[in-house]
Amino acid sequence: MFVPALQPVPTPPILKLMTQARDALLVLTPHPSGALPADVLHDMLGEGMFDAARREALLRAVFLDGDAYTELIYHVPGARHLQAPWSRFAADLNRDRNDEGDNGVLKRTGFDRQPLYLAGFEFGPVAREARLRRLWDPFDAQVRAELPGTRLMIVGHSMAPFGPALGPDTGTPRPALCLMPGTTSEPTFPPALWEPLRQACEQAFAEVIRGSPDPRVTIGEPWSTDTLSQTHQRHSGVPAFGIEINSGLFIQGGQPQDQTIRDLNAAFARFADAALGLL
Numbered sequence: 001m002f003v004p005a006l007q008p009v010p011t012p013p014i015l016k017l018m019t020q021a022r023d024a025l026l027v028l029t030p031h032p033s034g035a036l037p038a039d040v041l042h043d044m045l046g047e048g049m050f051d052a053a054r055r056e057a058l059l060r061a062v063f064l065d066g067d068a069y070t071e072l073i074y075h076v077p078g079a080r081h082l083q084a085p086w087s088r089f090a091a092d093l094n095r096d097r098n099d100e101g102d103n104g105v106l107k108r109t110g111f112d113r114q115p116l117y118l119a120g121f122e123f124g125p126v127a128r129e130a131r132l133r134r135l136w137d138p139f140d141a142q143v144r145a146e147l148p149g150t151r152l153m154i155v156g157h158s159m160a161p162f163g164p165a166l167g168p169d170t171g172t173p174r175p176a177l178c179l180m181p182g183t184t185s186e187p188t189f190p191p192a193l194w195e196p197l198r199q200a201c202e203q204a205f206a207e208v209i210r211g212s213p214d215p216r217v218t219i220g221e222p223w224s225t226d227t228l229s230q231t232h233q234r235h236s237g238v239p240a241f242g243i244e245i246n247s248g249l250f251i252q253g254g255q256p257q258d259q260t261i262r263d264l265n266a267a268f269a270r271f272a273d274a275a276l277g278l279l
Contacts, residue, residue, distance in 0.1 A: 021276050022078035024151035026238075028143065028228055030084045030093040031157060032071040034063025040090045040131070044116050062087045065110050067158040069256050073245060073264045074156035076272050082142055089116060091135035094155070094227045103166050105136060111164035143232055152276055153240035155180075155228045156268075161213070161248035168222065175216040176209035176249060177201060180226045180242035188233040189241040193278050194219055197241070200278070204271035208263045212249055239279060243268075 036059065041049040048054045071083045084093050088107070095105040102109070106123055109115050123131075147153070159178065163169030179198055181189035189197065202217040209215045226242030233240045250260040 021151075021273070022076060023080065024149065025076065025079040025272060025276055026143075026146050026150045026153045027074050027076060027079050027081045027272070028083075028153065028155045029067070029071045029074050029081070030139070030155065030228060031067035031088045032069065033084055033087050034059050034066060034068070035086055036062065036090050037086065037135075043121060044118070046118050061110065062089045062116075064251075064254060065089070065112075067156075068247070068251065069261055070156050070158050070245075072261055073158075073250070074154070074268055075265060076269050079272065080146055080150075082139070082146060084139060086135055091131060093136060093139045094157075096227060096231070097132055097136055097140075106131065107166075109166060111160070111166045113165040143228070144236075147232060147236045147238050150236075150238050151279055153229065153232060153238050154272060154275065155226050155240065155242040157226065157242060157244045158247040159222070159244040161246055163222065172222065173214055174222060174244075174246055175214045175218045176212045176246050177205060177217040178221060178223060178244040179217065179219050180223050180229065180244070181219065182225050182230065182233075182241070183220075186225075186230070188225065188229040189239050190279075196278055197275060200274035201243070201271050204274060205264070205267040208260065208267050209249065212246070214246075241275075 036044070038049070041055065041058070044058060045051075045054060066088050071081075075081065088094070089110070092105050092107060095103075097105060099105045106128060108117060108121075159174055161174060163172040163174065179194075179201060181187060181191075181194050181197065184191060198217055198219050205217065209217075223242075223244065229240035229242050232238065245264060250257050250264060
């Protein structure tokens with residue numbers, strides 16, 4: 001009996017256009033990982049790295065002190081993604097390579113200002129350069145390689161509900177969402193589009209942030225710029241901005257709230273499409 005070959009179902013034109021547009025979107029998540037290379041574990045714990053309880057406690061702490069689950073929230077089908085493989089406490093990819101401050105590229109403490117390393121540990125220039133060459137440089141090169149053909153770059157972060165000890169706003173309650181399009185003197189996203197961008201964000205996330213302690217969507221509060229947007233917009237000209245989501249929305253008692261993460265992901269996809277549509 002002759003069985004006709006199945007014909008592929010054509011993609012609806014609107015979905016095809018959406019997929020094509022999203023292919024020009026680059027989404028970076030620089031801080032979702034809680035992984036530490038073995039040499040960094042040894043710098044932090046010494047022989048204690050072989051103690052399972054100590055090792056797992058440290059890895060859990062750096063995971064939750066990073067931007068946990070942001071790779072899930074900021075996943076947009078059809079877009080291009082770069083996700084950092086290592087914890088920000090191995091090397092912070094959202095810092096300048098030469099930033100040696102307390103909250104710089106190689107941090108000596110967590111955000112609670114408790115030391116990460118054994119007493120007496122110091123970064124010598126050789127060790128510092130070696131770590132940056134292995135961990136910071138490859139991600140920077142990947143971003144640069146992805147930027148040709150990109151119409152918009154979004155850098156996805158999360159923020160603690162209150163400003164931590166290591167930060168510019170210690171103890172201050174934070175809004176549900178913060179957009180970081182740069183400053184008026186050095187914008188990374190066109191200033192004329194800042195308010196339409198904020199409104200699009202507010203609309204996309206409205207259902208998820210309603211009822212949160214501070215449901216505002218801000219521009220520049222508590223931060224105006226993220227370093228990755230600033231660095232790569234400067235050399236490429238590609239419009240870019242960072243977005244911070246309050247982690248209190250989706251982490252309770254250290255545990256992820258699966259449905260909220262799902263809802264935030266759907267909201268971000270709507271927002272990303274709207275942001276692309278503004279350009």
